[in-house]
Amino acid sequence: MVPPSPSATDHPAGSSPYEATGHGRRERRKEARPGELLDAALELFVQKGYAATRAEEVAHLAGVSKGTLFLYFSTKEELFKAVVRENLSGRFEEWNAEFERFEGSTADMLRYGMRSWWERIGSTRASGITKLMMSEARNFPELAEFFQHEVIRPGHELIRRILQRGVDRGEFTVPHIGYATYGVLAPMMYLALWQHSLGCCAGAAELVPQDYIAAQSELLLAGLGARAPAPPASTVHP
Amino acid sequence: MVPPSPSATDHPAGSSPYEATGHGRRERRKEARPGELLDAALELFVQKGYAATRAEEVAHLAGVSKGTLFLYFSTKEELFKAVVRENLSGRFEEWNAEFERFEGSTADMLRYGMRSWWERIGSTRASGITKLMMSEARNFPELAEFFQHEVIRPGHELIRRILQRGVDRGEFTVPHIGYATYGVLAPMMYLALWQHSLGCCAGAAELVPQDYIAAQSELLLAGLGARAPAPPASTVHP
Amino acid sequence: MVPPSPSATDHPAGSSPYEATGHGRRERRKEARPGELLDAALELFVQKGYAATRAEEVAHLAGVSKGTLFLYFSTKEELFKAVVRENLSGRFEEWNAEFERFEGSTADMLRYGMRSWWERIGSTRASGITKLMMSEARNFPELAEFFQHEVIRPGHELIRRILQRGVDRGEFTVPHIGYATYGVLAPMMYLALWQHSLGCCAGAAELVPQDYIAAQSELLLAGLGARAPAPPASTVHP
Amino acid sequence: MVPPSPSATDHPAGSSPYEATGHGRRERRKEARPGELLDAALELFVQKGYAATRAEEVAHLAGVSKGTLFLYFSTKEELFKAVVRENLSGRFEEWNAEFERFEGSTADMLRYGMRSWWERIGSTRASGITKLMMSEARNFPELAEFFQHEVIRPGHELIRRILQRGVDRGEFTVPHIGYATYGVLAPMMYLALWQHSLGCCAGAAELVPQDYIAAQSELLLAGLGARAPAPPASTVHP
DNA sequence: CATGAATGAGCTTTCATTCAT
DNA sequence: GATGAATGAAAGCTCATTCAT
Numbered sequence: 001m002v003p004p005s006p007s008a009t010d011h012p013a014g015s016s017p018y019e020a021t022g023h024g025r026r027e028r029r030k031e032a033r034p035g036e037l038l039d040a041a042l043e044l045f046v047q048k049g050y051a052a053t054r055a056e057e058v059a060h061l062a063g064v065s066k067g068t069l070f071l072y073f074s075t076k077e078e079l080f081k082a083v084v085r086e087n088l089s090g091r092f093e094e095w096n097a098e099f100e101r102f103e104g105s106t107a108d109m110l111r112y113g114m115r116s117w118w119e120r121i122g123s124t125r126a127s128g129i130t131k132l133m134m135s136e137a138r139n140f141p142e143l144a145e146f147f148q149h150e151v152i153r154p155g156h157e158l159i160r161r162i163l164q165r166g167v168d169r170g171e172f173t174v175p176h177i178g179y180a181t182y183g184v185l186a187p188m189m190y191l192a193l194w195q196h197s198l199g200c201c202a203g204a205a206e207l208v209p210q211d212y213i214a215a216q217s218e219l220l221l222a223g224l225g226a227r228a229p230a231p232p233a234s235t236v237h238p
Numbered sequence: 239m240v241p242p243s244p245s246a247t248d249h250p251a252g253s254s255p256y257e258a259t260g261h262g263r264r265e266r267r268k269e270a271r272p273g274e275l276l277d278a279a280l281e282l283f284v285q286k287g288y289a290a291t292r293a294e295e296v297a298h299l300a301g302v303s304k305g306t307l308f309l310y311f312s313t314k315e316e317l318f319k320a321v322v323r324e325n326l327s328g329r330f331e332e333w334n335a336e337f338e339r340f341e342g343s344t345a346d347m348l349r350y351g352m353r354s355w356w357e358r359i360g361s362t363r364a365s366g367i368t369k370l371m372m373s374e375a376r377n378f379p380e381l382a383e384f385f386q387h388e389v390i391r392p393g394h395e396l397i398r399r400i401l402q403r404g405v406d407r408g409e410f411t412v413p414h415i416g417y418a419t420y421g422v423l424a425p426m427m428y429l430a431l432w433q434h435s436l437g438c439c440a441g442a443a444e445l446v447p448q449d450y451i452a453a454q455s456e457l458l459l460a461g462l463g464a465r466a467p468a469p470p471a472s473t474v475h476p
Numbered sequence: 477m478v479p480p481s482p483s484a485t486d487h488p489a490g491s492s493p494y495e496a497t498g499h500g501r502r503e504r505r506k507e508a509r510p511g512e513l514l515d516a517a518l519e520l521f522v523q524k525g526y527a528a529t530r531a532e533e534v535a536h537l538a539g540v541s542k543g544t545l546f547l548y549f550s551t552k553e554e555l556f557k558a559v560v561r562e563n564l565s566g567r568f569e570e571w572n573a574e575f576e577r578f579e580g581s582t583a584d585m586l587r588y589g590m591r592s593w594w595e596r597i598g599s600t601r602a603s604g605i606t607k608l609m610m611s612e613a614r615n616f617p618e619l620a621e622f623f624q625h626e627v628i629r630p631g632h633e634l635i636r637r638i639l640q641r642g643v644d645r646g647e648f649t650v651p652h653i654g655y656a657t658y659g660v661l662a663p664m665m666y667l668a669l670w671q672h673s674l675g676c677c678a679g680a681a682e683l684v685p686q687d688y689i690a691a692q693s694e695l696l697l698a699g700l701g702a703r704a705p706a707p708p709a710s711t712v713h714p
Numbered sequence: 715m716v717p718p719s720p721s722a723t724d725h726p727a728g729s730s731p732y733e734a735t736g737h738g739r740r741e742r743r744k745e746a747r748p749g750e751l752l753d754a755a756l757e758l759f760v761q762k763g764y765a766a767t768r769a770e771e772v773a774h775l776a777g778v779s780k781g782t783l784f785l786y787f788s789t790k791e792e793l794f795k796a797v798v799r800e801n802l803s804g805r806f807e808e809w810n811a812e813f814e815r816f817e818g819s820t821a822d823m824l825r826y827g828m829r830s831w832w833e834r835i836g837s838t839r840a841s842g843i844t845k846l847m848m849s850e851a852r853n854f855p856e857l858a859e860f861f862q863h864e865v866i867r868p869g870h871e872l873i874r875r876i877l878q879r880g881v882d883r884g885e886f887t888v889p890h891i892g893y894a895t896y897g898v899l900a901p902m903m904y905l906a907l908w909q910h911s912l913g914c915c916a917g918a919a920e921l922v923p924q925d926y927i928a929a930q931s932e933l934l935l936a937g938l939g940a941r942a943p944a945p946p947a948s949t950v951h952p
Numbered sequence: 953c954a955t956g957a958a959t960g961a962g963c964t965t966t967c968a969t970t971c972a973t
Numbered sequence: 974g975a976t977g978a979a980t981g982a983a984a985g986c987t988c989a990t991t992c993a994t
Contacts, residue, residue: 047376051289055968065976067970076968135373137435138285144439152436156443179453186428186454187420193431197375198390201382205394215417216424223461268957293985303959308986523852527765531989541955543991552989611849613911614761620915628912632919655929662904662930663896669907673851674866677858681870691893692900699937747978769964779980784965 034072034082036062039125041083046128046196050080050136080136084143087129091120092154099162106166107226110184113162114217117188118209127192134193159184163224170230183223187216272310272320274300277363279321284366284434288318288374318374322381325367329358330392337400344404345464348422351400352455355426356447365430372431397422401462408468421461425454510548510558512538515601517559522604522672526556526612556612560619563605567596568630575638582642583702586660589638590693593664594685603668610669635660639700646706659699663692748786748796750776753839755797760842760910764794764850794850798857801843805834806868813876820880821940824898827876828931831902832923841906848907873898877938884944897937901930 040061044053055076059069073079095113102109121127137144159181166172174180191212198204278299282291293314297307311317333351340347359365375382397419404410412418429450436442516537520529531552535545549555578585597603605627613620635657642648650656667688674680754776758767769790773783787793816823835841851858873895880886888894905926912918 049287049289049373049377051287052377054966066968067976068974070969071974074969131372134369134431134435135287137439139287139290141439144436145441148436148439148441152443153441175456176453179450180457182425182428182450183454183457186424189431190420190424190427193372193427197372198382198386201375201379201386203383203386203391205390212417212420215414216421218413219418219421219458219461221461222463223457223459225460271957292983304985305959305987306957309957312986314985525763525765525849525853527763528853530987542989543955544953546990547954550990607848610845610907610911611763613915615763615766617915620912621917624912624915624917628919629917651932652925652929655926656933658901658904658926659930659933662900665904665907666896666900669848669903673848674858674862677851677855677862679859679862681866688893688896691890692897694889695894695897695934695937697937698939699933699935701936768962780964781966781980782978785978788965790964 033062033064033068037064037069037072037079038083038086041079042087042125042128042132045080045083045132046125050132050139055079077140080140081143084129084132084147087126088147088150090150090154092158095158099158105226105229106162106169106171107221109162109165110221111214111217113159114184114188114213115210118191118213122188122192122195122213123209128196130189130192131196155185156181166224166226171226171228173225180224183220187220188213271300271302271306275302275307275310275317276321276324279317280325280363280366280370283318283321283370284363288370288377293317315378318378319381322367322370322385325364326385326388328388328392330396333396337396343464343467344400344407344409345459347400347403348459349452349455351397352422352426352451353448356429356451360426360430360433360451361447366434368427368430369434393423394419404462404464409464409466411463418462421458425458426451509538509540509544513540513545513548513555514559514562517555518563518601518604518608521556521559521608522601526608526615531555553616556616557619560605560608560623563602564623564626566626566630568634571634575634581702581705582638582645582647583697585638585641586697587690587693589635590660590664590689591686594667594689598664598668598671598689599685604672606665606668607672631661632657642700642702647702647704649701656700659696663696664689747776747778747782751778751783751786751793752797752800755793756801756839756842756846759794759797759846760839764846764853769793791854794854795857798843798846798861801840802861802864804864804868806872809872813872819940819943820876820883820885821935823876823879824935825928825931827873828898828902828927829924832905832927836902836906836909836927837923842910844903844906845910869899870895880938880940885940885942887939894938897934901934902927 037058041053041058044058044061047053055069056066058079059066062069069079073082099109099113102112104112133144133147137147160177163172163174163177163180163184167174167177191209194207195209199207275296279291279296282296282299285291293307294304296317297304300307307317311320337347337351340350342350371382371385375385398415401410401412401415401418401422405412405415429447432445433447437445513534517529517534520534520537523529531545532542534555535542538545545555549558575585575589578588580588609620609623613623636653639648639650639653639656639660643650643653667685670683671685675683751772755767755772758772758775761767769783770780772793773780776783783793787796813823813827816826818826847858847861851861874891877886877888877891877894877898881888881891905923908921909923913921
């Protein structure tokens with residue numbers, strides 16, 4: 001599902017992991033360890049929940065021994081926090097920039113935004129983090145707050161700015177931007193959660209994510225009364 | 239199922255409802271026990287997750303000792319299953335009937351439906367079940383399947399029938415009813431999950447459920463192109 | 477296996493259990509209770525061992541509730557002790573007397589003794605006591621000692637006296653009466669234990685107790701060099 | 715299996731047998747563990763019975779912690795089974811061979827057999843297994859069957875063959891070999907059981923095992939009418 | 953007296969964590 | 974650094990015992 005995983009983004013790792021040391025692969029693995037552990041942990045935490053995941057399983061999935069896990073993360077809880085933090089690394093800056101540059105209609109912007117959410121997050125291991133936070137928010141309040149600041153709020157902000165753009169340009173009609181934001185958010189969150197829970201079980205409805213996303217954006221855009229932008233004010237005078 | 243919440247916390251409370259039956263206090267407790275235990279268990283399972291909830295806590299919250307819990311539920315897992323089943327007892331029959339009788343516009347029907355979901359489920363302890371199932375679906379596949387059959391599927395069906403009614407009566411324009419259904423479902427599910435997870439944490443956005451629900455239904459209705467029903471075919475003017 | 481059980485030999489019971497009170501059967505049961513409980517307890521203790529037998533099972537088998545059991549026996553341990561004591565009630569007096577009166581050859585006496593052991597004890601629930609004591613002797617040393625005094629020692633004594641009689645009358649040749657005693661005892665004890673343990677299991681050898689007993693007595697008598705008694709000393713002189 | 719008893723009580727005892735393997739103390743312990751645990755378990759199971767023995771006690775007697783026990787035996791029941799199996803490993807092959815080679819009279823063979831039973835089994839921890847099986851046979855039917863096949867049956871077979879040899883060579887007179895077998899078996903079993911139960915208690919008869927065994931074999935041989943072998947048919951005097 | 957719901961000490965088992973190798 | 978054997982606190986569950994009815 002996930003490409004080889006650049007998720008171990010910024011750890012101890014001194015530099016370009018190969019050349020520096022003269023040892024080649026073995027050395028490399030050593031430096032990759034924390035990342036592999038975090039990956040394994042994410043996988044299992046999402047699948048079984050924090051409490052039901054055994055430290056030994058994580059180690060085993062990462063291909064190391066139990067002892068090694070505790071060499072890198074002093075505590076299961078520490079591991080959990082690291083997993084969450086690791087997978088939150090602000091993609092929003094990048095996105096904000098991207099939307100700043102966007103030139104087309106706001107409708108297209110929203111379509112593009114939802115589609116790329118699916119491609120970059122939703123379809124990725126990272127979407128599991130959402131499920132994880134849902135499940136464990138009340139057991140790890142500091143983490144939940146962290147998640148609010150790093151993900152929820154920026155996400156809201158981003159969406160809200162898109163909607164605002166649409167309103168400002170006369171493309172959308174939105175009675176209350178705050179709540180409308182959830183109209184964008186909810187379908188994506190629901191998909192993310194569904195995938196990692198009931199979506200895995202026997203008897204689950206068939207659902208093509210891309211189509212689901214497309215259908216939701218169109219429904220939404222219709223709801224927002226999407227239309228071509230009003231001509232710029234300057235062109236009013238004949 | 240559970241009225242807005244006489245909080246499982248308030249213990250025995252010695253007051254009235256005893257004398258009615260000729261059996262005295264102990265007898266009365268015996269009949270109430272399973273319910274009290276299920277209540278307490280729901281509370282804690284939703285709050286902390288299945289694995290992180292200790293049997294003794296449940297017992298304590300229900301005001302009994304550990305042993306008593308196992309007198310009624312032979313296993314923690316059995317307790318969990320009972321909690322899920324208990325809170326699922328077919329509300330859909332009642333609702334289906336209600337919608338069969340509904341006379342107004344389909345837009346009103348949808349508004350009414352979402353509002354009453356909030357009143358009867360969303361604002362209720364029962365909404366915690368959804369979070370529970372999301373978190374534990376993969377650990378309890380049989381239960382997940384049960385949940386699919388008892389809740390997800392009937393829920394979908396109900397919504398789909400409402401949308402279909404709108405389409406049939408010329409009130410809605412829906413490109414794909416299957417996916418549109420999620421447009422109704424997702425905001426409600428999101429609210430339910432949010433309430434029991436991030437919604438409890440510091441830093442969470444303020445959100446007035448009733449307003450949220452109202453906003454979502456309007457957004458949705460707009461998206462569905464809601465309009466007055468087409469006049470019946472027979473009344474065409476010559 | 478056991479006749480209706482006169483084992484509740486000497487309890488509270490005021491007199492002839494029927495007429496005194498005007499209540500008939502129900503009253504009677506009440507007075508029989510302890511006996512029924514002891515019976516049930518013996519059955520289960522023998523079958524499953526002391527520790528593995530649950531007080532509730534005993535009560536249930538005796539047809540009363542758990543509470544009632546503790547009404548008669550303040551403790552499981554007390555119950556156990558009562559079971560042992562109850563089933564030890566000295567049959568030896570009776571037997572000693574019987575053997576005092578016995579007129580035939582000592583060989584016949586031994587045959588008769590072993591046969592009647594089987595009939596009166598071996599084939600009876602009472603033989604379970606032996607297994608019980610074997611299994612629990614080290615957990616209940618006082619009981620074990622009691623058992624020694626009440627059963628083992630008198631038993632030995634009885635056998636020894638039979639052997640002595642045989643020697644005195646010139647019927648047996650016994651190098652060491654003490655050890656020879658075990659020659660009589662061991663086969664009976666083995667049978668008793670075997671019956672209540674391996675004898676019940678699949679794959680156990682087929683074994684007809686009466687034949688087993690007969691074979692052992694003959695083997696033994698041969699070993700004792702059994703022969704007709706020497707003519708009484710007084711008849712020596714012509 | 716177990717030599718006369720370096721008592722499972724004497725703990726780690728730091729002395730010699732380490733350096734041989736290059737693995738150091740911990741490594742060495744790891745290999746010894748299961749054996750030490752089985753020893754401790756045998757000791758306690760025999761002493762107190764299966765149910766009354768706490769897993770923690772076993773661990774403690776073996777000088778390890780509770781957790782370690784479950785590292786080697788996943789279940790108390792598994793431990794029990796291992797104890798029984800461990801102490802049953804076929805001694806019969808060795809013995810059968812030994813008796814095949816035996817040259818003397820069958821009377822001597824029987825004497826030798828009973829004596830060596832005492833030396834190799836009876837006086838050993840292994841004899842406790844018999845008591846264990848007697849006590850727990852009904853609770854562990856599969857084990858009981860296993861015991862039948864591995865011990866009871868081969869034991870019977872061995873004895874029967876000895877008796878048969880005596881009969882074939884004209885040394886014994888045996889009305890029924892099947893039952894006569896018990897004449898050999900019972901005294902040994904009785905001794906084994908007695909040792910581990912009543913034999914430990916105050917008030918038990920004094921009993922010198924070797925003398926007991928000797929006395930029983932002589933009694934038995936007399937019972938079997940033991941005599942010098944009939945001269946081979948070919949040497950008939952003209 | 954009899955009952956059986958309730959209790960909680962106690963036992964088996966699990967698993968995060970430590971640490972000798 | 975890695976390893977995995979060892980640990981023991983903590984959790985699930987049992988059952989002798991109590992006591993209100």
